Amino acid sequence: MNTGNxxxxxxxxxxxxxxxxxxxxxxxxxxxxxxxxxxxxxxQATSARPNxxxxxxxxxxxxxMSLYGYPRQTTxxxxxxxxxxxxxxxxxxxGSFTTPGTASLLxxxxxxxxxxxxxxxxxxxxxxxxxxxxxxxPEYFSLAYTHNPLAMYLLHxxxxxxxxLMPFGALTLKEMTAAGSWLWNDFPMAxxxxxxITGIGQPPSSLFLSAMEPLGQRQPALRAEYRDLFPKxxxxxxxxxxxxxxxxxxxxxxxxTLPSPHLAYFHLLPPHEPYLPRKEFIGTFPADLNLPAKPPxxxxxxxTDEALGNLRREYDEFIAYSDAEFGRxxxxxxxxxxxxxxxxxxxxxxxxxxxxxxxxxxxPAMYQPLLHIPLVIRPPGGRQRLDIHDLTSNVDLxxxxxxxxxxxxxxxxxxxxxPGFTGIPDPERVVYALDAKESxxxxxxxxxxxxxxxxxxxxxxxxxxxxxxxEDELYDVEADPEELDNLYEALPDVAAGMRAKLExxxxxxx
Amino acid sequence: xxxxxLAPLKSRFPNKSEALLLFTASALIVNFWSIINFxxxxxxxxxxxxxxxxxxxxxxxxxxxxYESIAITLALVLAGALxxxxxxxxxxxxxxTLFVFITGLLVMAYHNxxxxxxxxxxxxxxxxxxxxxxVPDYQTTLIIVGFFATATLTTYLILxxxxxxxxxxxxxxxxxxxxxxxxxxxxxxxxxVIDLLALAGLLIRYPYGMLR
Numbered sequence: 272m273n274t275g276n277x278x279x280x281x282x283x284x285x286x287x288x289x290x291x292x293x294x295x296x297x298x299x300x301x302x303x304x305x306x307x308x309x310x311x312x313x314x315q316a317t318s319a320r321p322n323x324x325x326x327x328x329x330x331x332x333x334x335x336m337s338l339y340g341y342p343r344q345t346t347x348x349x350x351x352x353x354x355x356x357x358x359x360x361x362x363x364x365x366g367s368f369t370t371p372g373t374a375s376l377l378x379x380x381x382x383x384x385x386x387x388x389x390x391x392x393x394x395x396x397x398x399x400x401x402x403x404x405x406x407x408x409p410e411y412f413s414l415a416y417t418h419n420p421l422a423m424y425l426l427h428x429x430x431x432x433x434x435x436l437m438p439f440g441a442l443t444l445k446e447m448t449a450a451g452s453w454l455w456n457d458f459p460m461a462x463x464x465x466x467x468i469t470g471i472g473q474p475p476s477s478l479f480l481s482a483m484e485p486l487g488q489r490q491p492a493l494r495a496e497y498r499d500l501f502p503k504x505x506x507x508x509x510x511x512x513x514x515x516x517x518x519x520x521x522x523x524x525x526x527x528t529l530p531s532p533h534l535a536y537f538h539l540l541p542p543h544e545p546y547l548p549r550k551e552f553i554g555t556f557p558a559d560l561n562l563p564a565k566p567p568x569x570x571x572x573x574x575t576d577e578a579l580g581n582l583r584r585e586y587d588e589f590i591a592y593s594d595a596e597f598g599r600x601x602x603x604x605x606x607x608x609x610x611x612x613x614x615x616x617x618x619x620x621x622x623x624x625x626x627x628x629x630x631x632x633x634x635p636a637m638y639q640p641l642l643h644i645p646l647v648i649r650p651p652g653g654r655q656r657l658d659i660h661d662l663t664s665n666v667d668l669x670x671x672x673x674x675x676x677x678x679x680x681x682x683x684x685x686x687x688x689x690p691g692f693t694g695i696p697d698p699e700r701v702v703y704a705l706d707a708k709e710s711x712x713x714x715x716x717x718x719x720x721x722x723x724x725x726x727x728x729x730x731x732x733x734x735x736x737x738x739x740x741x742e743d744e745l746y747d748v749e750a751d752p753e754e755l756d757n758l759y760e761a762l763p764d765v766a767a768g769m770r771a772k773l774e775x776x777x778x779x780x781x
Numbered sequence: 782x783x784x785x786x787l788a789p790l791k792s793r794f795p796n797k798s799e800a801l802l803l804f805t806a807s808a809l810i811v812n813f814w815s816i817i818n819f820x821x822x823x824x825x826x827x828x829x830x831x832x833x834x835x836x837x838x839x840x841x842x843x844x845x846x847x848y849e850s851i852a853i854t855l856a857l858v859l860a861g862a863l864x865x866x867x868x869x870x871x872x873x874x875x876x877x878t879l880f881v882f883i884t885g886l887l888v889m890a891y892h893n894x895x896x897x898x899x900x901x902x903x904x905x906x907x908x909x910x911x912x913x914x915x916v917p918d919y920q921t922t923l924i925i926v927g928f929f930a931t932a933t934l935t936t937y938l939i940l941x942x943x944x945x946x947x948x949x950x951x952x953x954x955x956x957x958x959x960x961x962x963x964x965x966x967x968x969x970x971x972x973x974v975i976d977l978l979a980l981a982g983l984l985i986r987y988p989y990g991m992l993r
Contacts, residue, residue: 388828388829389825389828389829391829392828392829392830396831456987457986457987460834460837460838460841461841463826463830463834463838464837464838464841464842464845465841467818467819467822467838467841467842468841468842468845470818470892473818473821473822474818474821474889474892474893475818475892476814476815476816476818476819476842476845476846477811477815477845477846477849478810478811478814478815478849478885478888478889478892479811479849479852479853479884479885479888480849480852481892482888482891482892709828710828711827711828711829712828712829713828
């Protein structure tokens with residue numbers, strides 16, 4: 272589906288959609304004045320082929336960022352970036368955990384199309400050459416890195432488009448897995464086998480040696496070395512310990528040495544759990560937030576509000592640590608002049624949930640903290656802030672980058688060029704998200720949670736789970752941001768219209 | 782002048798046929814467990830992997846099983862060489878086999894701990910309620926872990942003691958172990974062939990379909 276914003280003249284007559292867009296043009300005069308500032312660096316950049324730096328902070332919920340109004344000061348550094356960038360306030364992940372979220376970001380399609388549905392799965396085979404790395408102009412040198420093994424599966428799948436895919440060990444203190452080190456060339460298969468051998472969620476297939484694995488994974492010297500800085504332990508855990516400081520230093524020193532033009536994609540694990548911030552961030556947010564009580568979800572893990580409150584605080588501290596390191600990187604890049612010809616894009620793959628008895632993101636409960644993610648785009652030499660409140664999705668990033676580079680938009684893309692780049696907001700925009708980790712990637716979607724956002728409404732459609740009843744929820748997210756008042760019965764027309772559209776989309780793409 | 786000889790050292794090691802028999806025993810239990818647990822993953826793999834990919838994962842798992850079987854055998858060979866003759870070398874194959882199987886059973890119980898724990902917890906909580914004893918949660922966990930560790934270790938030690946004593950006293954018992962091993966050789970050989978094919982498959986595959 273090509274959604275590349277056709278003009279009214281292309282269709283020969285003015286549709287209702289086009290009329291609404293034109294109305295938007297007249298009412299958004301103020302926004303266009305700001306857009307003029309954005310276009311200037313873009314025009315300059317296209318003449319000199321700008322660089323791109325995409326930073327993905329894993330599991331960063333916009334609902335936990337002070338940039339987006341969260342009461343705890345979690346992201347002062349990202350707020351500094353926002354002062355010279357486009358800030359998307361209504362940006363959504365298309366998936367609820369790393370695999371579908373990252374695959375959507377990199378392919379510009381929804382999970383029902385790319386089918387990276389389960390943890391450790393890859394996108395459909397025909398998507399191997401349909402990623403950002405494969406579609407970007409061949410004159411770009413691309414570099415990719417992630418700490419997250421699930422994202423690494425996808426980067427391996429797209430490796431033919433990546434100039435240099437950095438192994439885990441490049442930015443970790445010690446890589447302890449066989450798949451991540453000496454079997455690196457065959458990472459997806461070797462890692463899957465290593466999970467079977469060492470046993471993740473199942474007894475290990477290795478009878479004797481796996482019992483000794485905890486001893487082999489211990490790194491007492493490393494722990495002792497960093498105990499003062501990271502008293503709770505090093506980020507990444509025992510098998511893949513790292514510090515964000517090392518990543519920041521590496522990026523600060525090495526980005527300038529990459530061939531130009533380049534695309535650098537860095538998918539960093541923090542603030543993904545376990546929450547292990549540096550010492551000075553522990554205990555930063557002692558106060559209780561007094562959040563509204565929410566009823567337990569049918570998929571509740573029965574976590575108490577007190578436990579969720581503690582986890583939320585730890586998560587916020589880890590965000591603050593990640594933000595501080597981002598701030599250091601941002602300052603270094605500014606100082607070195609690297610950002611004069613680089614688009615800096617900061618986003619996430621999905622959010623995190625601390626409510627209704629649930630902690631985490633591997634859940635069918637697709638509420639806003641899980642789907643609302645940040646998107647901040649700083650143009651080369653950006654000087655002014657532009658706040659964009661239109662509904663957007665992480666499937667929009669790929670078409671936007673291709674448009675920036677004057678590359679053709681493939682017909683199979685499901686994202687749209689982001690508002691702020693076309694100047695034409697789409698008031699009828701619909702964005703989707705899907706969690707279907709119990710469905711087969713090869714066949715129809717038999718169970719899952721599908722989400723549709725349109726205007727201020729959000730429909731959550733849960734279907735086909737053995738342990739959960741099929742259910743629909745409808746919220747007015749603008750009037751009820753905490754999603755407490757299910758309007759499904761109260762607004763039957765809106766509910767029926769959205770349900771029909773969502774079902775049709777799911778069926779068509781199954 | 783007398784030439785130095787390795788004969789005393791050599792005499793401490795088991796001969797080839799003994800080592801092979803013990804390798805058969807190790808391969809049997811290691812591969813049996815490996816295949817059973819690989820099969821547990823297959824339903825999840827079918828959802829997301831192609832058949833060829835499942836086969837590659839199986840190759841890795843079985844190649845590791847081969848490595849594990851060799852490692853266990855070598856460890857027992859070394860133990861046989863280092864320990865006093867009375868302790869292990871007298872009936873090395875029989876003792877080694879019993880050691881591998883009994884230890885294997887203990888480790889199997891350890892690996893199934895996540896499945897066993899909820900049952901134990903429910904039992905302890907039932908008893909706490911029946912006797913109206915209010916025990917903090919962490920103490921319940923301690924009771925369960927303590928009970929499990931004591932029970933399995935005691936069972937293990939009793940079984941080992943019983944098996945080794947019986948081996949010493951009862952010649953027929955030792956012959957029974959050997960007879961079992963000889964019969965199991967057919968299955969073990971099949972397992973080892975599968976492992977070798979898996980290893981060969983990986984070696985052939987490695988240059989293809991990887992990163993540049």
